[in-house]
Amino acid sequence: MVALILLTLVCVTNFALSAVVLANNPRARMNRVLAGLALLLGLWSGVTFMEDAGFSQNVVEILVALDFGLAAVILWLYYELCIEVTRTKSKILTPLLAGMAVVNVGLAFAMQIVSVEVKPGSVVFTEQPLAALFYSYTALTILAGLSRLARRHSQLEGRERAQVVLIFFGLFLTATGVVVTNIVLPAVMEETPAVITRLGIYSNLFLTGFATYAIVKHRFLNVRMVVARTLAYVLLLTSLAGLYGGAIFAVTQLFFGGNSQLGNAERITYVVLAILLAFTFQPLRRFFERLTDRIFYRDRYDSQELLNNLGRIIVNELELDATLNRTLEALCAQMRIATAQVLVYNHGRVAKIEHVGALPQRIVTRHELSLLAQPLLVADELPAGETRDLLESHGVRVSVRLETKDRFVGYLLLGDKLSGDIYSAQDLNVLQIFGQELAVAAVNALAYEEIARFNITLQQKVESATKRLKRANKNLKALDKTKDEFLSMASHQLRTPLTSIKGYVSMIMEGDVGQVNPQQAELLGYAYDSSQRMVGLISDLLNVSRMSAGRFVIQREATDMAQLIRQEVTQLQPSARNKQITLMVDLPSRPLPAMMLDPGKTRQVVMNFLDNAIYYTPRKGQVTIKLRRIAGRKMRLEVRDTGIGVPDIAQKQLFQKFYRAENAKVARPDGNGLGLFLAKRVIEDQGGTIVFKSTEGKGSTFGFELPITLATKQEIAPTGATV
Amino acid sequence: MSRVTDESDFTAPTNILPPNGKRIILAEDDPFISRMYDIKLTNAGYAVTVIANGRDAFEAIKATPPDMVVLDINMPELNGFEVVRALQGSDFDMKSTAIVILTNSASPADRQTATSLGIDYLVKAETTPRGVLEFINKKLGVGESKPEA
Numbered sequence: 118m119v120a121l122i123l124l125t126l127v128c129v130t131n132f133a134l135s136a137v138v139l140a141n142n143p144r145a146r147m148n149r150v151l152a153g154l155a156l157l158l159g160l161w162s163g164v165t166f167m168e169d170a171g172f173s174q175n176v177v178e179i180l181v182a183l184d185f186g187l188a189a190v191i192l193w194l195y196y197e198l199c200i201e202v203t204r205t206k207s208k209i210l211t212p213l214l215a216g217m218a219v220v221n222v223g224l225a226f227a228m229q230i231v232s233v234e235v236k237p238g239s240v241v242f243t244e245q246p247l248a249a250l251f252y253s254y255t256a257l258t259i260l261a262g263l264s265r266l267a268r269r270h271s272q273l274e275g276r277e278r279a280q281v282v283l284i285f286f287g288l289f290l291t292a293t294g295v296v297v298t299n300i301v302l303p304a305v306m307e308e309t310p311a312v313i314t315r316l317g318i319y320s321n322l323f324l325t326g327f328a329t330y331a332i333v334k335h336r337f338l339n340v341r342m343v344v345a346r347t348l349a350y351v352l353l354l355t356s357l358a359g360l361y362g363g364a365i366f367a368v369t370q371l372f373f374g375g376n377s378q379l380g381n382a383e384r385i386t387y388v389v390l391a392i393l394l395a396f397t398f399q400p401l402r403r404f405f406e407r408l409t410d411r412i413f414y415r416d417r418y419d420s421q422e423l424l425n426n427l428g429r430i431i432v433n434e435l436e437l438d439a440t441l442n443r444t445l446e447a448l449c450a451q452m453r454i455a456t457a458q459v460l461v462y463n464h465g466r467v468a469k470i471e472h473v474g475a476l477p478q479r480i481v482t483r484h485e486l487s488l489l490a491q492p493l494l495v496a497d498e499l500p501a502g503e504t505r506d507l508l509e510s511h512g513v514r515v516s517v518r519l520e521t522k523d524r525f526v527g528y529l530l531l532g533d534k535l536s537g538d539i540y541s542a543q544d545l546n547v548l549q550i551f552g553q554e555l556a557v558a559a560v561n562a563l564a565y566e567e568i569a570r571f572n573i574t575l576q577q578k579v580e581s582a583t584k585r586l587k588r589a590n591k592n593l594k595a596l597d598k599t600k601d602e603f604l605s606m607a608s609h610q611l612r613t614p615l616t617s618i619k620g621y622v623s624m625i626m627e628g629d630v631g632q633v634n635p636q637q638a639e640l641l642g643y644a645y646d647s648s649q650r651m652v653g654l655i656s657d658l659l660n661v662s663r664m665s666a667g668r669f670v671i672q673r674e675a676t677d678m679a680q681l682i683r684q685e686v687t688q689l690q691p692s693a694r695n696k697q698i699t700l701m702v703d704l705p706s707r708p709l710p711a712m713m714l715d716p717g718k719t720r721q722v723v724m725n726f727l728d729n730a731i732y733y734t735p736r737k738g739q740v741t742i743k744l745r746r747i748a749g750r751k752m753r754l755e756v757r758d759t760g761i762g763v764p765d766i767a768q769k770q771l772f773q774k775f776y777r778a779e780n781a782k783v784a785r786p787d788g789n790g791l792g793l794f795l796a797k798r799v800i801e802d803q804g805g806t807i808v809f810k811s812t813e814g815k816g817s818t819f820g821f822e823l824p825i826t827l828a829t830k831q832e833i834a835p836t837g838a839t840v
Numbered sequence: 841m842s843r844v845t846d847e848s849d850f851t852a853p854t855n856i857l858p859p860n861g862k863r864i865i866l867a868e869d870d871p872f873i874s875r876m877y878d879i880k881l882t883n884a885g886y887a888v889t890v891i892a893n894g895r896d897a898f899e900a901i902k903a904t905p906p907d908m909v910v911l912d913i914n915m916p917e918l919n920g921f922e923v924v925r926a927l928q929g930s931d932f933d934m935k936s937t938a939i940v941i942l943t944n945s946a947s948p949a950d951r952q953t954a955t956s957l958g959i960d961y962l963v964k965a966e967t968t969p970r971g972v973l974e975f976i977n978k979k980l981g982v983g984e985s986k987p988e989a
Contacts, residue, residue: 612944616964617872623968624876628855629883652965672948674955684971717951720966 124166130325131159142498147201154194155325161187174235181233181242185225185251192258193218195288199262202284203269204501210261217254224251259292280331287327294320420547423451427551437461437562441471444555449473452544456512456532461559462525468563474532478511489516489528493549497539515540517548519556526556604662608655615655619648626691639695646692653728656721657791661774664798671802673713673826678752679704681716682744685723689731696736703743709752713826718799725792726756726819733784734760734816747822755808755820763811772797772807780813796821860885862980863906867897867923868942869915873964877910877942880969881976894918898926905937907980910972913943913950921950924957938979942972 132155139152164183172180196214200206224230229247233240266285270278298320427444434440441459449457456474460467470479488504494516499505508516512532519526529552534540540548622645624630626638633641663669686702693700723742730740738759747753763771767778775790782788796819797807805823864886868874874890881888889906891897895917901909911920918926920941928934940960943950954961960979962972977983 609944612965613870613873616944617870617876619965620873620876620880620969623970624880627970629880629969655965670948672951674951684967687971688968715948717948717963717966 124162127162127322127325128159130322130329131155131162134325134329135159145498145500147198147500150194150197150201151328154191154198155328157187157191157194158324161191168233169240172235174233177233177235177240178228181231182226182228185230186222189218189221189225189251189254192255195292196258196262198284199265199288202281203265205265205269207261207265214254214258214261217250217257221251221254255296259288259296263289263292283327283331287324287331290323290327291320294323418451420543423448423547424550424554426451428554431554431558434558435562435565437469437559437566438471440558440562441469441555444551444558445471445473448551452531452540452547453535454531454533455535457530459519459527459529459555461519461527461563463563467527469559489518491516492518492520493545493552495540495545515545515548517552519552519559521553521556521560524560526559529555601662604658608659608662611655612652615648615651619645619652622648642691642695646695649688649692650728653721653724653792654789657725657789657795660718660721660795660799661791664795669798669802671715671718671799673715673803675711676714676716676719677711678709678714678719678744678754681720682723682742682754685720685727686742688724689727692728692731693740696731696734696738698731698734698737699739700731701739701741703741705745709744709746710825710827712752712823714803714823715799718795719803722796722799722821723754723756725796726754729792729819730756730758730760730817733781734758746825750825751822752825753808753820753822755818757816757818759816762813762815762817764813768809768811771809793819856883857885859887860982861887862908862982863887863889863904864908864910864976865889865891865897865901865906866910867891867894867915867920868910868912869893870912873912876969877972880973884973884977885982886976892916894920894923898923901927901937902930902932905933907937908976909937909939910942910976911939913941913945921953921957924959928957940975940979 135152135155138148138155142148161184164180164187168177168180168184193214196210200211221230224247229245230251231248232243232245234243235241263285266281266288270281270285426447430443430447431440434443441461445457445459448454454473456472458470458472458476461469485507488507494504494508496505496508496514496516499508508514511530513530514533515531517529517531519529529548531540531548622641625633626641626645660669682702682704686700690700727740727742734740740759741755741757743755743757745753761780761784763778764780767776770776771778772793774794776794777788777790800807800821800823803823804826805821808818808820808822811817862885864881866874866877866881866888868877868890869892871892874892878888878890886908889900891900893916897909897911897915898918901923911923913920920943924939927939938960940962941950941954942962942964944964951961960975962975964972967975
């Protein structure tokens with residue numbers, strides 16, 4: 118009974134290992150060799166067990182032939198496994214051993230290694246002369262394999278060394294067990310008990326055990342999860358078998374006293390046991406699953422949660438550095454990866470490298486990079502070769518190629534895990550999904566950076582342009598200032614001689630040097646008008662230059678408006694007289710109080726209005742100047758003429774700088790278009806409004822309304838007599 | 841200083857008045873301008889002293905205070921305002937003499953300075969010698985000059 122259970126355990130374990138290894142990666146040679154080895158070991162165990170199970174001579178002969186045939190193949194596979202594990206090759210031994218394997222299989226089926234005779238109670242083996250060939254083949258493969266492992270062992274480090282050591286001991290113990298029990302002992306002893314032969318069978322548990330351990334602990338193959346499940350299943354089956362068998366045994370012994378006849382009670386017991394079995398199956402299964410999970414998944418994580426977490430980082434980060442760095446850190450923290458790097462390419466060049474842990478050696482050459490042109494590369498699953506060497510030499514266990522639908526983005530290269538574990542199927546699954554997300558995020562971040570860079574360039578351009586403009590503006594301002602200064606100086610310089618001309622002419626006209634006859638007076642009048650006009654012109658220019666220089670300031674002082682008007686009328690009386698224009702002055706009967714005004718500028722306005730009125734009024738016309746106090750503490754000045762008037766079309770623009778109506782241009786080609794512009798400004802700056810009415814061909818009324826701002830007595834005192 | 845008389849070809853001036861006993865110091869560095877006002881004021885009966893720089897004007901005013909001082913602003917040595925300040929800073933009796941700035945500067949700052957010094961301010965280009973004469977007559981209480989013929 119115990120033997121049967123053990124045999125079942127051996128077979129099941131071997132078959133399970135075989136299936137798992139093959140399912141994991143059917144194309145990898147290592148997997149195929151190990152799977153074949155485990156499968157054949159399982160078969161061989163079964164065959165060997167059945168040899169002395171009491172079958173007939175013919176059946177036993179076939180079984181024995183199978184026994185040795187399988188053994189020959191197993192030995193060859195064992196040698197191949199050693200080659201795979203150590204990644205070495207021998208040009209002589211490999212073909213030699215393969216040839217010997219074929220020969221031995223032939224010998225086995227020709228019954229040329231051992232013959233067998235079934236006797237009642239036992240099976241007798243007799244060695245044939247050619248058995249020596251089998252033994253030497255056995256010795257050669259075992260020694261070659263072990264020596265290969267031993268030699269390779271010293272050259273390897275860390276994880277790989279551990280793998281080799283485990284496989285070595287697994288093979289060594291199995292080989293030793295089999296050789297001793299099946300070859301050495303039968304050769305030494307006269308009559309070998311069957312139990313010893315069987316012990317040899319069990320010894321191959323060493324191989325599967327050690328191989329499994331190597332897989333689980335040292336990433337011998339990436340089959341951890343499947344192994345875990347398989348082990349759980351094996352343990353479950355074994356337990357159930359033990360429980361079930363033990364229960365039956367106990368029940369039969371207790372209640373039936375070894376009686377093999379089945380009664381009703383016995384059937385009921387079976388039913389009860391079956392129910393018990395059904396009930397205990399799930400809890401037991403869960404128990405063992407939990408147990409194995411605890412052993413195998415100490416750093417287990419929830420894929421969806423990790424992906425969500427990474428997705429959140431990607432969504433929240435705009436910049437490439439931060440995106441790569443934070444996702445990489447989160448990934449490594451969760452999967453417990455020691456080193457990782459991500460390379461992002463832009464326009465065929467590496468645009469960004471981010472890494473976690475020690476900075477690994479860069480993969481640079483075009484050829485090396487072309488080896489990585491796979492969506493997912495797992496170093497442990499690759500066949501020995503250039504790609505695998507490249508990955509291992511750079512400490513990369515997993516390479517994920519980052520690409521979007523239409524663009525290659527870069528690589529995600531992951532190193533060893535902190536635990537030394539291999540990357541699980543779950544890890545790889547997550548990495549593939551994450552790789553796609555990261556690729557899209559990287560493309561977006563690159564686009565964002567490009568826009569940001571473009572913005573910076575744009576900003577720099579704007580700044581430099583602004584700087585140039587500022588400089589130009591500064592120069593212009595300086596130039597403008599020079600111009601204003603020149604204008605101001607020139608005006609002042611012009612004023613002095615002009616004052617002389619105007620003064621002397623006026624004196625002659627006034628008879629200071631004797632009587633002037635009417636003809637002389639007329640001509641002197643023209644000279645006087647012209648000089649007076651020039652005074653106005655210079656004042657306008659001065660005011661405009663002050664205005665553009667921001668120095669146009671209203672300076673209020675106590676001003677007697679009526680007096681100011683009288684003086685201006687006196688000034689312009691000669692001009693009016695020359696054109697035989699009646700100049701009428703209409704001042705309020707009750708004198709207006711002194712008001713706070715800018716006398717110079719206000720005077721200029723009055724002069725402009727009067728001068729225009731006289732100029733644009735034909736001979737023998739009439740100009741009336743009228744000053745009144747009106748409602749709302751205001752005073753209103755009007756200068757009405759019977760002149761050419763302002764065309765409707767020109768009225769809106771009349772007060773604009775340099776604007777002149779067409780008829781005015783004809784009448785006075787040398788006008789500067791500044792007088793009305795300045796008048797408006799002067800009046801409005803003093804809180805007043807311009808009065809203007811005109812009908813073309815009939816005449817115009819220009820004037821203003823100003824609020825009456827009374828001067829205090831103190832203010833009147835010093836300038837009360839200002840002319 | 842000099843009177844235009846009928847010894848020339850001109851017909852006799854129509855508005856020459858006898859001396860009125862008032863003294864005027866005219867500080868003006870432009871000879872054409874000073875001559876102009878000199879004639880006008882002298883014809884009107886004033887005793888006019890023309891001085892062409894600020895320092896000499898100051899000395900003359902201090903030596904024999906006139907009834908009226910007419911000051912240009914831009915002059916050699918001292919400008920018109922500086923003359924006023926110098927006078928104010930000395931033991932000169934400001935009340936006994938009327939002072940007026942007669943300039944071609946239309947600068948608001950200059951006008952402001954005159955106001956702050958408490959003196960009158962005339963712009964040459966904006967008036968005529970007759971306007972200046974009328975101002976002085978009024979200031980000194982001399983009867984209106986005869987209207988123009």
